[in-house]
Amino acid sequence: MASNQENVKLFGMMASPFVSRVEIALKLKGVEYKYELEKGGNLSDTLKKYNPIYKKVPVLVHNDKPISESLVILEYVDETWKQNPILPSDPYKRALARFWTKFIDDKCLSAARKAAFTIDEKEREKAIEETEEAFQVLENELKETFFGGEEIGIVDIAAVFIAFWFPIVQEATNLNLFTSEKFPKLYKWSQDFTNHPIVKDKLPPREGLLTYFKARYESLLASK
Amino acid sequence: MASNQENVKLFGMMASPFVSRVEIALKLKGVEYKYELEKGGNLSDTLKKYNPIYKKVPVLVHNDKPISESLVILEYVDETWKQNPILPSDPYKRALARFWTKFIDDKCLSAARKAAFTIDEKEREKAIEETEEAFQVLENELKETFFGGEEIGIVDIAAVFIAFWFPIVQEATNLNLFTSEKFPKLYKWSQDFTNHPIVKDKLPPREGLLTYFKARYESLLASK
Numbered sequence: 001m002a003s004n005q006e007n008v009k010l011f012g013m014m015a016s017p018f019v020s021r022v023e024i025a026l027k028l029k030g031v032e033y034k035y036e037l038e039k040g041g042n043l044s045d046t047l048k049k050y051n052p053i054y055k056k057v058p059v060l061v062h063n064d065k066p067i068s069e070s071l072v073i074l075e076y077v078d079e080t081w082k083q084n085p086i087l088p089s090d091p092y093k094r095a096l097a098r099f100w101t102k103f104i105d106d107k108c109l110s111a112a113r114k115a116a117f118t119i120d121e122k123e124r125e126k127a128i129e130e131t132e133e134a135f136q137v138l139e140n141e142l143k144e145t146f147f148g149g150e151e152i153g154i155v156d157i158a159a160v161f162i163a164f165w166f167p168i169v170q171e172a173t174n175l176n177l178f179t180s181e182k183f184p185k186l187y188k189w190s191q192d193f194t195n196h197p198i199v200k201d202k203l204p205p206r207e208g209l210l211t212y213f214k215a216r217y218e219s220l221l222a223s224k
Numbered sequence: 225m226a227s228n229q230e231n232v233k234l235f236g237m238m239a240s241p242f243v244s245r246v247e248i249a250l251k252l253k254g255v256e257y258k259y260e261l262e263k264g265g266n267l268s269d270t271l272k273k274y275n276p277i278y279k280k281v282p283v284l285v286h287n288d289k290p291i292s293e294s295l296v297i298l299e300y301v302d303e304t305w306k307q308n309p310i311l312p313s314d315p316y317k318r319a320l321a322r323f324w325t326k327f328i329d330d331k332c333l334s335a336a337r338k339a340a341f342t343i344d345e346k347e348r349e350k351a352i353e354e355t356e357e358a359f360q361v362l363e364n365e366l367k368e369t370f371f372g373g374e375e376i377g378i379v380d381i382a383a384v385f386i387a388f389w390f391p392i393v394q395e396a397t398n399l400n401l402f403t404s405e406k407f408p409k410l411y412k413w414s415q416d417f418t419n420h421p422i423v424k425d426k427l428p429p430r431e432g433l434l435t436y437f438k439a440r441y442e443s444l445l446a447s448k
Contacts, residue, residue, distance in 0.1 A: 053327065053361060065316050072322045079315040091303040092289050098296045103277065137277060 008033035011047050011059040013040060015204045015212070017161035018070040019058040023202040024157050025074050029081040033060075071101055074154055086154045100138075100147065101158040107134040108159075112166050116173040117217065119224050128177055135162070135178065139186045146193065156193055163190040164203050172213035232257035235271050235283040237264060239428045239436070241385035242294040243282040247426040248381050249298050253305040257284075295325055298378055310378045324362075324371065325382040331358040332383075336390050340397040341441065343448050352401055359386070359402065363410045370417065380417055387414040388427050396437035 010026065010033050012019035026033055038047050038057050050059045050066035059066050060073045062080065067073050078086050087094050111134055114127035138159070141147070147155035156163075166178055167190065180187040193199055234250065234257050236243035250257055262271050262281050274283045274290035283290050284297045286304065291297050302310050311318050335358055338351035362383070365371070371379035380387075390402055391414065404411040417423055 062316075067316070067319045067323070069323055069326055072319050072326065075322060076315055076319040079318065091300055092286075092291070094303065095291045095296050095300040098299060099291070099293055102293055102296065 007061075007063050009036055009061040010034070011036045011038055011044075011050065011057050011061070013038045013057045015209055016057060017165050020160050020164075020202055020204075021070045021157050022058045022060060022073050022077070024152075024160065024199055025077045025086060027198050027202055028084050028086065028152065029077060030083065031077070031081050071105065071158065074101075074157060078154070084151075086148070086152070086157060088148075088153070097148075097154050100141065100155045103134075103137070104155070104158045104162070108138070109161055112162070112169070115177060116166075116169045116175055116213075117220060119220055128175070131177060132182070135183055135186060138162070139183045142185045142189055146189065152193070152196060152199070156189075160193075160199070160203075162186075163193045163199075165209070168206060168209050169213050172210055173217045231285075231287050233260055233285040234258070235260045235262055235268075235274065235281050235285070237262050237281045239433055240281060241389050244384050244388075244426055244428075245294045245381050246282045246284060246297050246301070248376075248384065248423055249301045249310060251422050251426055252308050252310065252376065253301060254307065255301070255305050295329065295382065298325075298381060302378070308375075310372070310376070310381060312372075312377070321372075321378050324365065324379045327358075327361070328379070328382045328386070332362070333385055336386070336393070339401060340390075340393045340399055340437075341444060343444055352399070355401060356406070359407055359410060362386070363407045366409045366413055370413065376417070376420060376423070380413075384417075384423070384427075386410075387417045387423075389433070392430060392433050393437050396434055397441045 008026070008031055010019070010022055012023070012035055014037070036044075036046075038044060043055060047057065047059060048055050050061060051057075051068040054068060056068075058070055058073060059068050060076065061067075062076075067076050074086065087097055108131070111127055111130040115124060115131045118124040118127055144150060146152050147159065162178070169175075170177055178187065178190075194203065232250070232255055234243070234246055236247070236259055238261070260268075260270075262268060267279060271281065271283060272279050274285060275281075275292040278292060280292075282294055282297060283292050284300065285291075286300075291300050298310065311321055332355070335351055335354040339348060339355045342348040342351055368374055370376050371383065386402070393399075394401055402411065402414075418427065
């Protein structure tokens with residue numbers, strides 16, 4: 001098991017759900033790290049050197065070795081610091097967990113963003129429908145408190161956008177999609193997950209995000 | 225380590241690079257399996273039961289437990305049958321391998337397909353440029369015979385589309401993108417990889433694919 005005294009840096013950005021994934025995992029493992037704050041539109045040369053392909057956050061740098069892509073980082077964190085595993089140990093359960101993290105990235109995130117930030121009514125309706133279908137799949141999949149069982153796992157962490165960001169986004173954009181009436185289990189999960197002490201500690205302030213997304217939506221409407 | 229005498233089924237389809245990924249990995253591991261041939265447009269109820277979310281191949285069924293998504297299946301195969309590992313054992317090298325498989329799926333496959341099967345000249349040029357940029361990244365990354373070193377690894381297997389399918393596709397669609405002049409290392413890799421006895425054994429016949437892609441391209445041109 002690696003010691004916590006090693007040199008761990010996380011290149012992140014304010015209010016990125018992909019960065020939050022890594023922060024939650026590191027906190028859960030009790031790994032101390034130095035946070036290097038990047039600014040969108042003005043990325044540091046160091047970040048560009050560490051992630052020359054995508055030039056984006058998060059990048060985890062462990063003993064000078066950089067790793068990009070949040071899901072890849074989560075697996076690395078779990079393999080490097082064994083305490084509080086976020087992936088199950090059984091190969092079949094691991095495969096299912098990987099399947100669901102991929103589902104969240106491929107089917108939920110872009111649809112949910114499009115549902116919120118599309119102005120054209122017809123396209124918005126289509127994106128809302130797609131998002132609801134994807135959320136319904138997750139609703140049906142949720143059998144215990146968390147996707148990981150009674151403890152938080154990689155699927156919960158991957159879904160932090162759904163638990164924390166999307167409720168704020170939908171408030172800012174007058175959507176009424178993710179409600180306790182439509183998705184009772186998933187909604188309760190979002191409450192349990194965001195109120196988990198480790199998660200709560202790693203989420204950005206709600207009010208600031210709400211203001212930001214409201215402004216973004218209004219500027220979209222104005223440019224219609 | 226699991227025995228090879230277990231019940232392993234692979235639901236596949238003729239000439240799918242995603243199915244080939246799984247076939248190559250199973251062959252490399254020496255795992256015997258029953259191949260269940262699916263037909264596009266007329267999928268079996270069993271397949272739909274096993275992969276209700278995406279309703280597509282490949283699906284690996286191991287002792288009645290189904291796993292979908294080719295990269296997820298590759299990790300499962302490597303964790304279940306330990307002989308001839310396709311992922312490195314070192315966590316950092318594992319992270320890099322996962323990064324590159326994701327790069328192949330996210331940056332190479334859709335761009336390469338679009339470059340071949342887009343009729344609009346301007347869009348085609350843009351897709352060709354994107355594909356060349358992505359291939360150049362792989363060209364620069366290739367340091368040994370294979371992406372996995374001197375043995376085939378998960379990145380090589382994930383890139384089977386580039387090694388085998390794309391040269392056929394570009395011949396069928398009059399592209400001159402992936403050549404030994406432009407990408408000497410990647411081109412040599414494609415030869416070494418497709419001539420590897422285990423890989424060769426699991427590739428569909430070239431001529432049939434060429435005829436299929438030519439017909440598809442001509443029908444696209446005709447519908448212009």
